[in-house]
Amino acid sequence: MKLAQSLIALALLGAAGMAQAAGNCTVALKGNDAMQFDLKEATVSASCPTITIELTHTGKLPAAAMGHNVVVSTTADMAGISRDAVKAGAANNYVPKGDARVIAATTLIGGGQKAKITFPGKKLTAGGDYSFYCSFPGHYTMMKGKLIVTK
Ligand SMILES: [Cu+2]
Structure with a gap:
């Protein structure tokens, strides 16, 4: 009984340690x-090897x-990118092509669809002023x- 309890305690400690080391590396977003x-x-966390952003469109309307x-x-770049996104058009998922200001961007989706993007955490700086937007x-x-963005 005592041994079993110790093993459980150890397992819990291990899980907590791993979660901390991995940081917060996934964002699940619904539109x-x-x-x-x-x-x-x-x-x-900027220390994530890979950050994943998952978007689920919970509506019914088409992407158009x-x-x-x-x-x-x-x-600071949000308004400018959004302006240029209109020119980029639907064919480019409303993301200006080859734009260095864009850190990450998913494809454009309609109701019932999902999109996912991954990028390295090192593209972000802890404490920086970042936004996510459509x-x-x-x-x-x-x-x-x-x-x-944390460390
Ligand atoms: Cu939108």
Whole structure:
């Protein structure tokens, strides 16, 4: 009995240690037909080897009418990228091509679809001012959140 308890305690300690070492490396985000994300902020760690952002469109409208993506950039670059995104058009998922300001961006999806993007944590700096947002024309003013970056 005592041995079993010790083993469980050890297992729990091990799991907690691993979770801490991995940091917060995944963000799961939902977008809907009312032009809303379900999160206003998310936290990731710059020490993550890989950060994953998963977007689920929980609505029913097609991408042409209510398309959503997730773009990550500094908050300062958000408005400029969103402006250029309109010019890039749907064929480019409303993401300016080869734009160094874009840290990460998913494809554009419609209702019932999912998109996922991964990028190295080292592309972010702990304590920096970052945002995630949808760059579909007219969406970023409502569909945005703060990306908090820890060490
Ligand atoms: Cu959108």
